[in-house]
Amino acid sequence: MSHNSFGHLFRVTTWGESHGPALGCVVDGCPAGIPITAEDIQHWLDLRKPGTSKLVTQRKEPDAVKILSGVFEDDRTNGQVTTGTPISLMIENTDQRSKDYGDIRDKYRPGHADFAYDAKYGVRDYRGGGRSSARETAARVAAGGIARKVLGDSITIRGALVQIGDKKLDRNKWDWAQTTQNPLWCPDADTAAEWAEYLDGIRKSGSSVGAVIEVVASGVPAGWGAPIYSKLDSDLAMAMMTINAVKGVEIGAGFDAAALTGEENADQMRIGDNGPEFLSNNNGGVLGGISTGQDVVVRMALKPTSSILTTRQSIDKQGNEVDIRTTGRHDPCVAIRGVPVAEAMMACVLADHKLRHRGQMGERS
Amino acid sequence: MSHNSFGHLFRVTTWGESHGPALGCVVDGCPAGIPITAEDIQHWLDLRKPGTSKLVTQRKEPDAVKILSGVFEDDRTNGQVTTGTPISLMIENTDQRSKDYGDIRDKYRPGHADFAYDAKYGVRDYRGGGRSSARETAARVAAGGIARKVLGDSITIRGALVQIGDKKLDRNKWDWAQTTQNPLWCPDADTAAEWAEYLDGIRKSGSSVGAVIEVVASGVPAGWGAPIYSKLDSDLAMAMMTINAVKGVEIGAGFDAAALTGEENADQMRIGDNGPEFLSNNNGGVLGGISTGQDVVVRMALKPTSSILTTRQSIDKQGNEVDIRTTGRHDPCVAIRGVPVAEAMMACVLADHKLRHRGQMGERS
Amino acid sequence: MSHNSFGHLFRVTTWGESHGPALGCVVDGCPAGIPITAEDIQHWLDLRKPGTSKLVTQRKEPDAVKILSGVFEDDRTNGQVTTGTPISLMIENTDQRSKDYGDIRDKYRPGHADFAYDAKYGVRDYRGGGRSSARETAARVAAGGIARKVLGDSITIRGALVQIGDKKLDRNKWDWAQTTQNPLWCPDADTAAEWAEYLDGIRKSGSSVGAVIEVVASGVPAGWGAPIYSKLDSDLAMAMMTINAVKGVEIGAGFDAAALTGEENADQMRIGDNGPEFLSNNNGGVLGGISTGQDVVVRMALKPTSSILTTRQSIDKQGNEVDIRTTGRHDPCVAIRGVPVAEAMMACVLADHKLRHRGQMGERS
Amino acid sequence: MSHNSFGHLFRVTTWGESHGPALGCVVDGCPAGIPITAEDIQHWLDLRKPGTSKLVTQRKEPDAVKILSGVFEDDRTNGQVTTGTPISLMIENTDQRSKDYGDIRDKYRPGHADFAYDAKYGVRDYRGGGRSSARETAARVAAGGIARKVLGDSITIRGALVQIGDKKLDRNKWDWAQTTQNPLWCPDADTAAEWAEYLDGIRKSGSSVGAVIEVVASGVPAGWGAPIYSKLDSDLAMAMMTINAVKGVEIGAGFDAAALTGEENADQMRIGDNGPEFLSNNNGGVLGGISTGQDVVVRMALKPTSSILTTRQSIDKQGNEVDIRTTGRHDPCVAIRGVPVAEAMMACVLADHKLRHRGQMGERS
Numbered sequence A, B, C, D: 001m002s003h004n005s006f007g008h009l010f011r012v013t014t015w016g017e018s019h020g021p022a023l024g025c026v027v028d029g030c031p032a033g034i035p036i037t038a039e040d041i042q043h044w045l046d047l048r049k050p051g052t053s054k055l056v057t058q059r060k061e062p063d064a065v066k067i068l069s070g071v072f073e074d075d076r077t078n079g080q081v082t083t084g085t086p087i088s089l090m091i092e093n094t095d096q097r098s099k100d101y102g103d104i105r106d107k108y109r110p111g112h113a114d115f116a117y118d119a120k121y122g123v124r125d126y127r128g129g130g131r132s133s134a135r136e137t138a139a140r141v142a143a144g145g146i147a148r149k150v151l152g153d154s155i156t157i158r159g160a161l162v163q164i165g166d167k168k169l170d171r172n173k174w175d176w177a178q179t180t181q182n183p184l185w186c187p188d189a190d191t192a193a194e195w196a197e198y199l200d201g202i203r204k205s206g207s208s209v210g211a212v213i214e215v216v217a218s219g220v221p222a223g224w225g226a227p228i229y230s231k232l233d234s235d236l237a238m239a240m241m242t243i244n245a246v247k248g249v250e251i252g253a254g255f256d257a258a259a260l261t262g263e264e265n266a267d268q269m270r271i272g273d274n275g276p277e278f279l280s281n282n283n284g285g286v287l288g289g290i291s292t293g294q295d296v297v298v299r300m301a302l303k304p305t306s307s308i309l310t311t312r313q314s315i316d317k318q319g320n321e322v323d324i325r326t327t328g329r330h331d332p333c334v335a336i337r338g339v340p341v342a343e344a345m346m347a348c349v350l351a352d353h354k355l356r357h358r359g360q361m362g363e364r365s
Helices: A038-048 A098-104 A114-121 A127-132 A134-151 A176-180 A189-204 A232-241 A254-259 A335-360 B038-048 B098-104 B114-121 B127-132 B134-151 B176-180 B189-204 B232-241 B254-259 B335-360 C038-048 C098-104 C114-121 C127-132 C134-151 C176-180 C189-204 C232-241 C254-259 C335-360 D038-048 D098-104 D114-121 D127-132 D134-151 D176-180 D189-204 D232-241 D254-259 D335-360
Strands: A011-016 A022-028 A065-067 A071-073 A080-082 A087-092 A156-164 A211-218 A246-251 A269-272 A275-278 A296-302 A312-315 A321-324 B011-016 B022-028 B065-067 B071-073 B080-082 B087-092 B156-164 B211-218 B246-251 B269-272 B275-278 B296-302 B312-315 B321-324 C011-016 C022-028 C065-067 C071-073 C080-082 C087-092 C156-164 C211-218 C246-251 C269-272 C275-278 C296-302 C312-315 C321-324 D011-016 D022-028 D065-067 D071-073 D080-082 D087-092 D156-164 D211-218 D246-251 D269-272 D275-278 D296-302 D312-315 D321-324
Touching: A011 A134, A011 D022, A011 D087, A022 A134, A022 D011, A038 A065, A038 A134, A038 A335, A087 A134, A087 D011, A114 A127, A127 A134, A134 A335, A156 A176, A156 A189, A156 A335, A156 B254, A211 A335, A211 B254, A232 A246, A232 A296, A232 A335, A232 B232, A232 B246, A246 A254, A246 B232, A246 B254, A254 B156, A254 B211, A254 B246, A254 B296, A269 B312, A296 A335, A296 B254, A312 B269, A335 C335, B011 B134, B011 C022, B011 C087, B022 B134, B022 C011, B038 B065, B038 B134, B038 B335, B087 B134, B087 C011, B114 B127, B127 B134, B134 B335, B156 B176, B156 B189, B156 B335, B211 B335, B232 B246, B232 B296, B232 B335, B246 B254, B296 B335, B335 D335, C011 C134, C022 C134, C038 C065, C038 C134, C038 C335, C087 C134, C114 C127, C127 C134, C134 C335, C156 C176, C156 C189, C156 C335, C156 D254, C211 C335, C211 D254, C232 C246, C232 C296, C232 C335, C232 D232, C232 D246, C246 C254, C246 D232, C246 D254, C254 D156, C254 D211, C254 D246, C254 D296, C269 D312, C296 C335, C296 D254, C312 D269, D011 D134, D022 D134, D038 D065, D038 D134, D038 D335, D087 D134, D114 D127, D127 D134, D134 D335, D156 D176, D156 D189, D156 D335, D211 D335, D232 D246, D232 D296, D232 D335, D246 D254, D296 D335
Parallel strands: none
Antiparallel strands: A011 A022, A022 A087, A065 A087, A071 A080, A156 A211, A211 A296, A246 A296, A246 B246, A269 A275, A312 A321, B011 B022, B022 B087, B065 B087, B071 B080, B156 B211, B211 B296, B246 B296, B269 B275, B312 B321, C011 C022, C022 C087, C065 C087, C071 C080, C156 C211, C211 C296, C246 C296, C246 D246, C269 C275, C312 C321, D011 D022, D022 D087, D065 D087, D071 D080, D156 D211, D211 D296, D246 D296, D269 D275, D312 D321
């Protein structure tokens, strides 16, 4: 619960600013004996990497991860495995261009954390948003790569964009295979094409737009989660709300549940071929804060990135009223690169609860 | 971060089951020297109390709180003040009627936590939902009474119902004074009357309906919140999502922010008579996880209570398919009594961040 | 890590003052399905109870424990088992005699926490030391009763007094069976008789004396402990140092290890009939913060209780110099009743590490 | 409370193995606006550095620290200050000589953590002890450099060796100025010369010896510490017991307090020129877990390093009995380089409690 850590038994501490020499994280509590290499982690970082299409920021960062501790040769397989000691991951910053940001040194960009950080700390690394930059999420994606190894192959975590601006996906067209075939993580090829055109217009106009991400974890066994105050869904809500630009989180039917009756909402049960089955999943795989064995379904709304070309009214550190226009590189829809981040947070929360459940499960669990 | 505790410097641990002898909480970390009496806490409990109108459960509980530790006579004022030691609060259960629940001993009620608790623990206090009952929230409301004292008079926390079923409040009619004048916490008298009639129909039909609660904290100074993983908004999301039946949480513009452009969303700033001013509050009083001085605005969606008179399909502990119909006392809209709970959680999170900020604020804050 | 809690997965929060209406604790994280009754816990409380011999305080407290939550009927055995939810334990204070303490309301008793509490909190429950009273340790002993159930029958935890004043036990005479046969927890009958006579003299003179307690846990498997900062020995050191009057803690050879050479100190190993064996136990069952399978051996020094009949120099809250003489009931050697407390702390720390190890153990543990 | 972190508001997480590419730490919770440079931290690392005299290990490491995050230019002073974000420190390993350790890959060195790590994790970085190496303490010393800045100039933390083998310092000869004038941290020049000769003999014989360190913090105001379970002394006991080779910790009179009477032990008070004064300091600056304003005095015993040239009996990973003789570089008395580590731990614990007290202090503190 310290500022820059999350998780309990699988605990991640991140560090680093947008334009410092490096950023990274320490993953503490990963069990020993799990095969892992830098390449395993790099795979996920590459999915979040900037500069991969014109629809995301043009900052060029290789985002190459180094493992500085916590792994060693395995005398059984000659591969590299975790040793149970803290895993330190580092990503060096290489394309920092601090000069881009000099003119906003004292000005508070609307919608950004500049004013709030100054109110709290009195001093602030203004280059690229410093610590409040979405660049910090690279460290989460790296940690998520380890978390997936802890979860193993029986659990699948996948994310998608389900709304961009006011354009919502037709869920009947959902095809998971498409999400990795287009730069928008859209589960439908036609919709992806429409969204790409729409977003390119937004980009050209120097504006930005919000979006909704959905992340689904399949294969989570029933019984994970620690009520009352470390419920699986409350931990997920916390985790997702820490992602830059996220303004809302919902589980299962989410806000739509408010308009349902008890008859419509409560998921009925039957005995299927493989044991208990639910006839619907309004609860999003969580009841009473504990997983039910159904898919765990989380959605989150991200606001439009606040770095836009249009001139806006603001103030500066000295208390003057100023006009401001952000000319640095930016994402027209920050949610796109948020998908792998949301997946990583899901993976970390689940890995933590896997270990917690193993530690605290009862004699009959 | 243990199961049944939340908060960091202002830390609340709750205990107790719906039909056990008592329930309560320990509030640890409350500063010394704060005047408080059992009556101060009882005031808030009375607002959450069951049996106050036909629109809430008819369980009759006085919910009388006792302070068992952590307070002492003040040699300056002869009043009673906190001593800095843990404050133990206890509420005895008096109207338990366990017989109501005997027939659901082995059956899993759809939408309830019964199945999930059994999957996790293998044994379960089935009476009234045991630990998963909303009755646990009485302890939170009591803790919230202490939290409000820590926050002091300069911070006001108020909650309201803004949607019930598919009926949304017209926000132009918002009058805070009305929320305590009707049993529905509705900020408009006419709307309250309509909703009451609607909900009474729901109640008579043995059904239930969901709702949306909004909680607003005014007077929070800029600078509270601990990024990246104890952001003010991520802590609020966690806190609200732990409340029974909550399926979604949003801050400020929330899910609507997804459909906004950067120009529409980012709150511009000017210098007003009392310093920095925002021209809008889409961000809900939080930027970068830190309070901005604006109202902190949180909304949450609650699903309809799952205890309904309609027969539903389910299974039992032995793996048989069964039909089930809940005949015990229940709330047709659990969100109504959720309003003081949501207020209490807001108070506890803010009290924690007040103390944390005081501890960690920089030399120039 | 909050003020009044310890442990991580098996987490204990205590509350209550010496002369308040009650004291107790909440045990959070106990696995479900463990049979436990109030009688099981009462057994350990009775061993710590005041008034059992003239060598301990004459305060008469039944110290009857009530279980308020976290247990329920077991549908398999009809007995009572834990449910995985927080276990709330309460002990009512019945022999409080507040009038005994009125004259020390403003005076700071030398060696007591009075001055320090006032410096920290500015207000203080002066009756019997309030929160700083050793009476708080009753809650620990109750929690320890649950911890022993978590550990199971294969682990034995026993404590003894090995020094009282400057009189040290001849370790060659050690007989565990004797420790429960005399009021001094002495492992030798003859020594116990000598000590009793010595201590009775101390008591009659209105003085007090310090002592050394040793606690040994047998049957702890190799592999428990979480280096670097939750080592088994560092957690034990923390736990024991929180016991009232403890001024030093050592593991294995402890302070004597400073005078040893590497040849003398390092415990050699051989393969015995049951696997790895150590030829000595200077390390006290812990290497690198992890249990080795040998007995875990902890000793702690307790200072003499500071409540004595001799007049001493002190000051009062108003800054006046005063003379003070403590006439309330007290223990001539507080370490005697400290033995079951030290055992309980050992049990709680081990229970926590048992669960933690289960949660985080590697693929090959 | 996770494995590799300590502290609450001032929280340190360390990572790294003896022979990995680097080691380091993340310091989270340091207030903003505190001037600090790498040189400030390097100063303390140089005091712990190996290879500085023949009495310590001949491993040659520059131990050059890099600050990777958490600091920025100060627009007021043009110096570098903390920003309130996590401070990541890294020290690269440069003199690793892994070949020295190949022959102990499968053998368990007596007195070392080899066996215990294998029992816990099943896989282990055997090079130089891996994570269990005292090399990890470099990260603590770096963190301590930051902690000292948080404490400010009014608090002085100094350490000394007060016993080596069975040779104890005559405390009447104590001169703090001497501790930095000889390689043994001895507070007396003549004693230092005797000890150096004695230790050189130990070194030449390939043996090792234990020692006792004393650390004293002056200038700590009354009121720090968080009873019952984060007492200043219990946090110090935990912190010191995590240092490699420490087997005992005591506060003030420590174990000697066991032989004192209440009259002898309890420190009397008078009013001096500057307010309350104690006539002695048997309690070591802590009463009831709270600082009193006197010097905080902690002593700890360190066992002799277990790496010695004499052949010893042990076993290997495969369960064979083996003979073992450690030929790598080592410290004949590991306690020498332990002094700056113990100082650093004192600094970190005090910095944490300074912030905690500021956060939770009462209205009248």
